[in-house]
Each structure stands twice: as structure tokens, then as C-alpha cells.
Amino acid sequence: MSRNPVFAPVHLPTLKHNIAEIISDAIFSGKIKPGERLNESQLARDLHVSRAPIREALQQLEEQGIIVNHPRRGMFVVNLEDEDLQKINSVRLVLEAEAMRLARANFTPAAQAKLNQILDRMERSEGGQPSLRVKLDYEFHRAIWASPAKYIERTLAGLIVPLFAYSVIRAMKSDKVRHVIYSHRPLIDFLAGKSNETAEKVLADHLKIPWSLPERFSSYSEEAKKTEKKRKARS
Amino acid sequence: MSRNPVFAPVHLPTLKHNIAEIISDAIFSGKIKPGERLNESQLARDLHVSRAPIREALQQLEEQGIIVNHPRRGMFVVNLEDEDLQKINSVRLVLEAEAMRLARANFTPAAQAKLNQILDRMERSEGGQPSLRVKLDYEFHRAIWASPAKYIERTLAGLIVPLFAYSVIRAMKSDKVRHVIYSHRPLIDFLAGKSNETAEKVLADHLKIPWSLPERFSSYSEEAKKTEKKRKARS
DNA sequence: GAACGATACACTGTCGACAGAATGAAATTC
DNA sequence: GAATTTCATTCTGTCGACAGTGTATCGTTC
Numbered sequence: 001m002s003r004n005p006v007f008a009p010v011h012l013p014t015l016k017h018n019i020a021e022i023i024s025d026a027i028f029s030g031k032i033k034p035g036e037r038l039n040e041s042q043l044a045r046d047l048h049v050s051r052a053p054i055r056e057a058l059q060q061l062e063e064q065g066i067i068v069n070h071p072r073r074g075m076f077v078v079n080l081e082d083e084d085l086q087k088i089n090s091v092r093l094v095l096e097a098e099a100m101r102l103a104r105a106n107f108t109p110a111a112q113a114k115l116n117q118i119l120d121r122m123e124r125s126e127g128g129q130p131s132l133r134v135k136l137d138y139e140f141h142r143a144i145w146a147s148p149a150k151y152i153e154r155t156l157a158g159l160i161v162p163l164f165a166y167s168v169i170r171a172m173k174s175d176k177v178r179h180v181i182y183s184h185r186p187l188i189d190f191l192a193g194k195s196n197e198t199a200e201k202v203l204a205d206h207l208k209i210p211w212s213l214p215e216r217f218s219s220y221s222e223e224a225k226k227t228e229k230k231r232k233a234r235s
Numbered sequence: 236m237s238r239n240p241v242f243a244p245v246h247l248p249t250l251k252h253n254i255a256e257i258i259s260d261a262i263f264s265g266k267i268k269p270g271e272r273l274n275e276s277q278l279a280r281d282l283h284v285s286r287a288p289i290r291e292a293l294q295q296l297e298e299q300g301i302i303v304n305h306p307r308r309g310m311f312v313v314n315l316e317d318e319d320l321q322k323i324n325s326v327r328l329v330l331e332a333e334a335m336r337l338a339r340a341n342f343t344p345a346a347q348a349k350l351n352q353i354l355d356r357m358e359r360s361e362g363g364q365p366s367l368r369v370k371l372d373y374e375f376h377r378a379i380w381a382s383p384a385k386y387i388e389r390t391l392a393g394l395i396v397p398l399f400a401y402s403v404i405r406a407m408k409s410d411k412v413r414h415v416i417y418s419h420r421p422l423i424d425f426l427a428g429k430s431n432e433t434a435e436k437v438l439a440d441h442l443k444i445p446w447s448l449p450e451r452f453s454s455y456s457e458e459a460k461k462t463e464k465k466r467k468a469r470s
Numbered sequence: 471g472a473a474c475g476a477t478a479c480a481c482t483g484t485c486g487a488c489a490g491a492a493t494g495a496a497a498t499t500c
Numbered sequence: 501g502a503a504t505t506t507c508a509t510t511c512t513g514t515c516g517a518c519a520g521t522g523t524a525t526c527g528t529t530c
Contacts, residue, residue, distance in 0.1 A: 014306050014483065041511065050485045051512090052287075056294060063298030071249050072491055072512060084386070091387045094333045095326075151319075151394065152326045159390045249513065276481065285515045286482090307482060307521060 020057035029131040035079040066165040097199035255292035270314035301400040332434035
């Protein structure tokens with residue numbers, strides 16, 4: 001970890017990629033709000049390009065789950081119901097718990113340093129823009145998944161990106177913001193082997209407040225506990 | 236559940252959707268093989284449309300994971316390494332196990348009948364085309380996920396579709412084909428509560444042979460066992 | 471004969487334009 | 501005055517075309 005590689009693999013970023021990033025940033029920074037319609041011609045005029053790369057970028061974002069397409073009616077920024085938030089989080093809990101177990105097995109000081117660095121920036125952002133916090137939040141989790149494996153990262157990203165895209169605009173009370181920020185610390189503790197909790201418990205605590213979920217996770221408390229028992233019995 | 240709704244929401248399938256389906260079918264039926272390049276102009280000529288909807292369809296398939304795009308070089312049908320197969324399956328094991336636990340909790344006779352019906356068709360296809368078998372195989376698993384929840388289904392689909400797209404062309408020895416087909420039965424037994432195994436065990440048995448994985452799953456046996464130990468030490 | 475370089479071809483990325491569908495406003499009827 | 505139909509506008513879906521890049525072939529040199 002003395003320094004980064006000299007030459008990063010050069011992405012020749014086609015217009016499509018640039019545009020996708022620009023629009024994505026606009027959504028994550030709250031400039032475009034959930035439910036809002038995205039006018040292709042408008043975007044094309046604003047960005048001084050034709051509609052072709054705009055459409056391609058929007059489709060890419062659609063498959064990422066932060067945009068939905070109503071054929072012949074337009075593309076809209078995703079608008080999640082509370083119910084969706086719960087369901088996504090219940091799946092997330094299972095997958096990210098596994099990712100955390102894997103990450104813990106290969107946890108290096110470098111990885112820990114990186115997480116701490118992100119967390120420091122997040123803490124310093126407490127009074128600042130929500131969009132920066134959300135971005136750092138996502139970066140933090142992604143840094144955890146990145147270590148274990150390519151596919152679990154891709155899968156988790158596909159699942160969770162819409163969550164973050166949506167949560168940007170949720171007005172949060174300041175006490176919730178504090179929880180969002182400081183509940184990341186136990187995750188690092190878990191990864192460093194300093195926690196006695198299960199991955200599921202640590203994550204559940206982390207996820208509980210920000211989206212004000214009900215007390216129980218549909219999947220976790222009902223089913224996972226049963227298998228936990230069986231697993232113990234088996235061993 | 237007396238009958239289905241009278242009017243299904245009418246999808247006006249744009250050209251893009253038709254084309255995506257056509258190309259997808261071509262891949263799953265083995266007409267286009269993994270690693271093969273997809274020429275947009277060629278496809279446009281063959282299908283008598285312009286390149287625009289072709290590009291959009293290909294991009295859609297790209298985000299589904301059955302096509303990869305090398306910018307300015309072309310789109311290629313996904314070509315998975317054995318290593319990828321392992322990694323995907325290790326993630327799949329975690330997620331699909333959870334899906335099966337959820338499905339078991341809400342398992343209805345109707346759902347069981349549907350699974351049996353698919354399985355019957357699969358068994359009758361033993362001597363027939365591999366593509367049909369793969370399609371039924373996928374349909375079977377999807378039917379399991381569909382009951383629990385929207386998001387776990389979407390997530391699993393995003394993860395596994397490339398697997399099936401790839402497995403079509405893997406020449407399988409006949410004994411493996413038999414295993415692929417008949418190892419589905421224990422899954423139904425599990426869902427019906429007639430199994431004493433864990434969801435993970437049932438799935439691992441099911442996934443072990445078809446893609447000729449080594450004895451162990453990278454995530455499950457190597458890593459999960461470590462964490463299992465830690466967990467035991469703790470408790 | 472093999473490796474290197476130059477040239478020609480093919481294909482992707484991007485553009486501007488048109489047709490048909492969806493939306494909203496105006497006009498008409500009860 | 502309210503509801504419904506008609507009309508105009510706007511936008512998406514699709515098309516054909518062009519420019520620049522990547523690829524392959526051919527010729528050249530050692």
C-alpha cells in the first residue's frame with residue numbers, strides 16, 4: 001500500500017458512460033428527485049449531445065435500478081415505497097452478512113485503514129450535504145464487499161444502489177443522521193474480529209434506524225433463526 | 236386465488252423487447268455460442284430493422300449479464316471461466332438458500348403442483364434438446380424464488396441468468412444430465428417440509444455435479460467454515 | 471521465413487430527422 | 501357548469517448516415 005498502481009486500466013469513456021455518471025450524480029446529489037421524469041430531448045440540449053447517448057445512458061441506469069422506464073411514456077427516477085425498502089433490506093441483510101463474514105476472513109490493516117478513512121470523512125460531513133454522506137455511506141459498504149469477491153459485490157450493488165439513490169432525498173432528523181454515521185463503527189469492529197455479535201445482528205442494528213424499519217426483518221428473525229439452530233445442532 | 240385477474244397490464248412490446256427476447260433465445264438455445272461476437276449491422280440486416288433497437292436490446296442483455304461490451308470493439312456473448320462458475324455458485328448458495336427458507340414458510344399445494352409439473356416436463360426431456368432442459372431448469376428455480384419476494388427474485392435472477400446462458404453449451408455427460416434432472420426432487424421435498432437437511436446442504440448437493448465443481452465451494456466450505464469456528468468459539 | 475509497418479475495410483459511436491403515441495388544452499354537448 | 505370529445509403539441513421509438521477507431525490483410529525488410 002505504498003502507492004497506487006501507476007497506470008490504471010484506461011477506460012476510454014464513451015459519451016454514454018460520461019452521461020450515465022452525470023445523470024447518476026445528479027440523482028444522488030438530489031438535483032433530480034425520485035419520481036421525476038427525465039426528458040431525453042431536454043437532457044440532450046443541456047448536455048449538447050444527441051439523444052442517442054442519452055438514451056443509452058438512461059437504459060444503463062435503468063438496469064442499475066435507479067430509473068424505471070414506462071414504454072412510450074418516459075423514464076422516471078425510481079420511487080420506492082416503504083414496503084420496498086423493507087424487502088430490499090431483508091435481502092440485503094442475508095447477502096451483506098455473508099459478504100462481511102468473507103471480508104472478516106481476509107481483513108487486512110490496509111482495508112481497515114480505508115474504511116476508517118471513509119468513516120472519518122463521513123463524520124466530518126455531519127453538518128454538510130446529505131448527498132455527500134450518502135455517497136460516502138455507499139462507498140463504505142462497497143469497500144467491504146469489494147474485498148471478498150467479484151460476484152457478491154456485483155449482486156449487492158445491483159440490489160442496493162436503488163436504495164441509496166432513493167435515500168438521498170429522505171429528509172432525516174438529526175438524531176437519525178447521527179445514527180447513520182456512527183453505526184458504521186460496529187461494522188469495522190466486526191470485521192476486525194472485535195465483536196461478539198453475528199454479522200446479521202451487527203447489520204440489523206445498522207440498518208434499523210435510517211429507514212425506520214419495523215422491529216423485525218421478515219427474513220431474518222423468522223427463518224434465519226431456525227437455520228441457525230439447525231446449524232448448531234449439526235455441528 | 237379463485238382465478239387470475241381478467242386483464243393483465245398490457246405490455247406494448249417495443250421492438251427493443253422483441254429483439255432482446257429473440258437474441259436471448261438464440262443464446263439460450265445454443266444458436267449463438269459463448270464468446271461469439273454479435274455484429275450489430277448483421278443482426279439489423281437479419282431482423283430487418285435499424286441498428287438503434289438492436290443496440291438497445293444488446294445493452295439490455297448486457298445489464299442482464301449474458302453479454303459483455305468491449306467499448307469500440309463489440310458485444311460478445313458471456314464466456315465464463317470455471318472460476319467464475321464457482322464464485323457465482325458460492326453467492327447463489329447463500330441467496331437461494333434464503334429464498335428456499337422463505338418459500339418453505341409459504342409453500343402452497345398450488346406451488347408444489349407447479350414445481351412438479353415443471354419437473355415432469357424436465358424428466359420427459361431427458362433425451363431431448365439440452366436447451367429445453369436448461370430453460371426448464373431455470374424456470375423451476377425461478378418458480379421457487381417467485382413466491383418469497385420480488386427483490387430476492389430480481390437479485391437471484393441477475394446473478395444466475397448468466398450461469399444458465401453459459402451452461403447451455405457445456406456438453407454434459409449423460410450421467411450428469413441425470414443428476415441435474417433428478418436432483419431437483421430433494422428441493423421440493425425441502426420446501427414441503429419433508430427434508431431434514433438444511434437449505435444450504437440441499438442446494439449444495441444440487442449444484443455440485445452439473446458444472447463439475449470441485450468438491451468444495453470456495454465461499455461455503457473455505458470461508459464459511461472458518462467463521463463457523465469463530466462463531467462456535469464465541470458461543 | 472518471420473517480424474514489422476502501411477493500407478484498406480468493417481464496425482461502433484454518434485448524429486439529425488421523421489412517424490406515431492401520449493399528454494394536455496380547447497371546444498362542444500348535455 | 502361538468503363531462504366528454506377533438507385537436508394540437510410534445511416526446512419517444514425508430515431510421516438512415518457519417519466519422520473515427522479497431523482489425524485484418526498485404527507488402528516490405530531483415
